[in-house]
Amino acid sequence: MGRILTTGRSEALKTFWGNEIERGGGVVSARVAVFTVFALNGAALGSWAPRVPALAVQVEAEPGPLSLAILGASVGLLVAALLSGRLVERYGPRTVLLVSVLAACAILPAIGAAPSLLWLGIALFLLGFTVGVVDVAMNIGAVVVERGVGKAIMPLFHAGFSVGGLVGSAAAGFAASHGWSPARHLTVAAVVAVVVLLVVVRGLPGAAPRTEAAQHTxxxxxxxxxxxxxxxxxxxxxxxxxxxxxxxxxxxxxxxxxxxxxxxxxxxxxxxxxxxxxxxxxxxxxxxxxxxxxxxxxxxxxxxxxxxxxxxxxxxxxxxxxxxxxxxxxxxxxxxxxxxxxxxxxxxxxxxxxxxxxxxxxxxxxxxxxxxxxxxxxxxxxxxxxxxxxxxxxxxxxxxxxxxxxxxxxxxxxx
Structure with a gap:
């Protein structure tokens, strides 16, 4: 079984990565770009969630009220999922991902600097909303890439989310162990995410042509x-x-x-x-x-x-x-x-x-x-x-x- 899984991972990765960099213009390939966005989305969760204990002390919140603030992130995710499909349909994954990832990066430092439970809840709702838009758009982008490849590779993109979560949580552990405040840690995380996004954004799938078939809902x-x-x-x-x-x-x-x-x-x-x-x-x-x-x-x-x-x-x-x-x-x-x-x-x-x-x-x-x-x-x-x-x-x-x-x-x- 281990040999089968090892062979499977090797063949899947070979199919997935292909030529990692497109030769034309040195643009990161769509597969790499979408995989990177999945990793950034996982890293966002892995960055703020482990800092909840420090945030609880910062806003002086007990577990019960704090759980309501955290619930705001889930509500934001749900609201975003209801609205995101038509946005991506109209503007394409690249535009929606660029705007929503940048918005999420702007909100991360606000979470770290939240002065009260109310502001923390509002910031988490906004983060949940922007991350929810990212989630829908990146999965649509993954489907576009999957169609271009002609093979099922969706689980590999979600592996990127898992890897990103592990990296983000490890970085959060490092920040906490070195005495970084949530504001400092999440600001650094946001800056890194923006830099990575700007490197790969041109490789993300754009809007589909509005052909006659596309008008049929x-x-x-x-x-x-x-x-x-x-x-x-x-x-x-x-x-x-x-x-x-x-x-x-x-x-x-x-x-x-x-x-x-x-x-x-x-x-x-x-x-x-x-x-x-x-x-x-x-x-x-x-x-x-x-x-x-x-x-x-x-x-x-x-x-x-x-x-x-x-x-x-x-x-x-x-x-x-x-x-x-x-x-x-x-x-x-x-x-x-x-x-x-x-x-x-x-x-x-x-x-x-x-x-x-x-x-x-x-x-x-x-x-x-x-x-x-x-x-x-x-x-x-x-x-x-x-x-x-x-x-x-x-x-x-x-x-x-x-x-x-x-x-x-x-x-x-x-x-």
Missing amino acids: GRAPARRPVLWLLAGIALCSAIAEGASTDWSALLLVTEHGLTDAAAALAFSVFSLTMAATRLAGSWIQRRFGARRMLVVSAVTAGAGLLLAALVTAPVAGFIGFGLAGIGLAASFPVALGLAGEAGRRADGGGGEREIAFVTAIAYTGFLAGPPLIGGIAQVTSMSTSFVVVALIASCIAPSAVAAMRAGDRERTPVG
Whole structure:
């Protein structure tokens, strides 16, 4: 299995990177440019989230009120997802990404310098909104590149997000350990992000030509069963990923008896296995097909989460979250890639509104998932709540089968 994954990563990376720099004009290739934006988006999360303890002290906030401020970021993400599809459809990924990434970079220092809980909540809402626009636009850009390559490479782009998150969190740890204030740290992070963006921006996909085919809008996304099913895959994945991110450490402390420091490693294991699997995910998808990949991934994630929930040996927790990272790695990117294909027009464009629709529903999982899991744990136990998460992750399998069948029915002419 290890040899297969190694071979898969090698072939996938070779397909993905191709000629890293286009010879014409020395412009960074579209693949590299979009991958870099994914990494910048992950780095944004990895930069500010680890500084929450310092920000809490800075604004003198207790955990309860602070959680409401953090909720503002999730609300901003959801609002942006509802609006971003048409923006990208009209102006193209390059323009929307340039404006939204620059806006996010301007907001990061404001988060670090927030003088009160209210200002922190407003800044996090604005960051969530701008990052939400980035998220939709970068996934649409990824679909454009994927179509140009002619092969499924969406998981590799999402590996960029995972890598960016790890780099951002490592930089945050460095800043905190050297006594940097959140304002200083996030200002430096924003400046670095702007420089990187300006290096790659010309390689990002531009607006599609407004041909006659492009004027045809087709069926509204909400009227297409295949998109609801793909959104269900993304939603289940978002709930399970959010629960693993937010509650894994607490599960290992309360149910497995680990210390806080040891339990924190569970998220690291989850993130590393997810990033590694995404590097091989494109090859696996092409080798075995999206349907089989999603079904096996769902079973793997469900089994891993059940293991972490029901077996109290400490090693079981780490193995369980490692399996969860492997199983959840492909669900979200593959669902978005299939949504883009479901919206493809005859002229090769399209998919903007379909990706935005699936993303918006998935974001409700990030928004509602953590409090839902916390509420279940409050009335039962943390182990029981993760059994529920395992069942939710397992629902990806039947949703994937149903989505593929619905897509086949849409492509089959009636009569």
